[in-house]
Amino acid sequence: MSGPTKSVRFREAIRMGMVEEMERDDRVYIVGEEVGHYQGAYKVTEGMLEKFGPKRVIDAPITESGFTGISIGAAMVGLRPIVEYMTWNFSAVAFDQILNNAAKMRQMSGGQLHVPIVFRAPNASAKQVGSQHSHAMEHFYAHVPGLKVVAPATCADAKGLMKTAIRDDDPVLYMESETLYNLKGDVPEDPEFTVPFGKASVARQGGDVTIVSWSRMVHVSLQAAEELAKEGLDVEVIDLRSLRPLDEEALVANVSKTHRAVVAYEGWPYGGVGAEVVDRIQRLAFDELDAPIERVTTLDYPMPYNAKLEQHVIPSAERVIEAVKRVAYRSA
């Protein structure tokens, strides 16, 4: 990071990215439930209505499939919509529009039409919001050719990835986390600062074991790494940032250094982005591996409401530590 920076919260970093791009390009608008007068369910859009007016910060009737379809249509005619869902969970109502239309319009029309659009919302577990509000939806969407999926863990990446997403000519799904909104961090003030898609970053350097992670779980992994350092294990933490496209090169290069990997993320263990990461590593760096790759995931169970039960279902630093020890062949 070069040039002046500003310390902001994660939600402000997202907002900075959107505001800068809306100032830069008047085709960009944001639509969603309560993004205007209420300033966003999580205050991500605070002040934007005042700044840009109701034609560009649009309170939509409550229907995700409706404002998704409408924004896909608007993107087809040349606007660049940002669609906010209150949470990614509710995008399920608009899944047909995302899967069958946004993702495929360019392909189906033989390149005659395309959909430059950003879908964004908090994703995965929050705190005690039950099974219908805790889905890690990136796994569903990253499966789909035609879509790009990013999930920042830091404030700088939140801003930079948002700007890249808005400038992209294809649909981008941007995954936030309710639990990160208050995180503080430095972000570059340069309006041309962007973060490229498909490039992972190293959140912590280490030589013994690699933890691959993204979004909130990067912070859980860092916490685990600090604990493990006390026990003499030097752990590297890779923050994927971009789930599709995926930074295969970084995975291979890193595992070639540590020879052991754990993938830690929210989402069920059956399939998903984590399984994809494991496949890439074992296929492309098989000879580099000194142990089977482990995954630390949400338990294969719909999220319970009860706080104690929930803690066991969400992947924890303790579970990450155990997995790292297993791949390092250290007894617990």
Add this chain to the structure above:
Amino acid sequence: MSSMSAPKPAATEAPAADALDGSNGASHVGPASRVESLAVGPAVARHPGDTKAADVVKCLRDDSTLDPRTDPGLSSAEVIALYEAMLRTRVLDDRLVALQRQGRIGFHIGSLGEEASIIGSAFALRPQDWLFPCYREFGGALWRGMPLQRYVDNMFGNANDPAKGRQMPDHYCFRQAKVTSISSPIGTQITQAVGFAWAAKLKKDDLAAIVYFGEGATSSNEFHNGLNFAGVFKTPTIFFCRNNGWAISVPTERQTASRTFAEKAVAYGMPGVRVDGNDIFAVIKVTRDAVERAARGEGSTLIEAMTYRLSGHSTSDDPKAYRPDGTVDPWRAQDPMARLRRYLHKHHGWTDARDKELEASLDADLREAIKAAEATAGPSLESMFEDVFAEVPWHLAEQRDELVRGPRAKGHP
């Protein structure tokens, strides 16, 4: 264009509701007169007689004269051009079904009996307006300037197909003619057309978007969402509902308990109008009115075109399984082609000989196009990986190179 004045229940000779539980028909029997007074009953347009209801806009009379109150005032050349477009549509339907039966194409979804609705509404648009098809509107796309050859190429999915062989037959897209892509899931195009029209309004582009769907799609959430947004945001959208009697095998009265589909517009704060969909003059009149309303900034209109699907849903459907052929006869008598042909005979010196000549020439054009399309190679393997994203990402390039290297399935060069 007036919105709904509750029409009197039309006399109906249609068979009793074939509802499994008879619930829709039940309001017409027994002592439930209070229910009847609310005009709840089977949805309309199961019978051509329903188009005689007072609120239905009509123009072409049985004696082949035009009602001056709704006459769109077309020139002789225009009427003949419209007839030619309708006949081309019908010739296409005929040949494409045959090609599918012969196994030369995979699928066709036709517009037999609905030509006046489709061609008339496309005719009423201005050049700058956009057309969001459902899937039966290839006649409208051709009218708007999609070349016949490109349409036929789409049927074969060859290298010249505007959709590059990626879509099913009849899932064309032709941007130059302002015709968007087709989505198989029901109703999804409705919200997109609303968003398109709304964005155009924000950009101060003077254009309207017409979106087509069947009466079955009025049950989809996109219909509700689309009309609701269009009402709130006052978008220049024309919702063109082809009430053709059937959603595949499900009849209109199993689709809604409303008396008409047009009356649904009231709930969204826009006018709804019923039109005799087999009367091309009336269709042009109501669509033009809707385009003009949109252009004046007065918002959207819902049009219910009362027509009838004379064919099956698509080549994958056999309507004999759920619709005795005899029940179609009253609609055959209202065939929009026959009605326009009678009018042409009476007023424009049309003759059977000219009709035969035109049909032969349309058929010859089509045969040429089919020949050319069949002789055109399929899209290249490499082309498959384009247009997934704006730029081909490395992993798709890798997949492409791997495929090109082979091994390959039989028949692929």
